[in-house]
Amino acid sequence: MTVLQINFLDVISMMDNILAKAINKILPNDLKLQLKAEIEKHSIKMSEAMLADGTKIEIEGEVAPNSKVYVVSETGKIPAPDATHEVVSADGSITW
Numbered sequence: 001m002t003v004l005q006i007n008f009l010d011v012i013s014m015m016d017n018i019l020a021k022a023i024n025k026i027l028p029n030d031l032k033l034q035l036k037a038e039i040e041k042h043s044i045k046m047s048e049a050m051l052a053d054g055t056k057i058e059i060e061g062e063v064a065p066n067s068k069v070y071v072v073s074e075t076g077k078i079p080a081p082d083a084t085h086e087v088v089s090a091d092g093s094i095t096w
Contacts, residue, residue, distance in 0.1 A: 048072075052086040063087070 060068035
């Protein structure tokens with residue numbers, strides 16, 4: 001018996017690539033630019049970081065107090081607990 005393992009994120013990525021190719025073939029350039037601008041207006045910027053204890057996190061928007069922080073694991077991401085988080089950076093650690 002063959003077991004097929006499918007990574008959900010890989011499937012989403014493949015679907016995104018197929019959709020992007022279809023849009024490129026169908027839409028004129030001016031509409032593509034308008035669509036891209038509209039998508040960017042409504043997209044949420046996420047930053048990846050690592051806590052001092054090695055926990056991977058994502059930060060919604062800018063790295064600042066009161067930013068939404070998510071703990072990232074192999075099974076997904078969940079909101080980080082309300083606390084002071086020490087983030088490791090290339091030049092040391094930042095706490096916020």
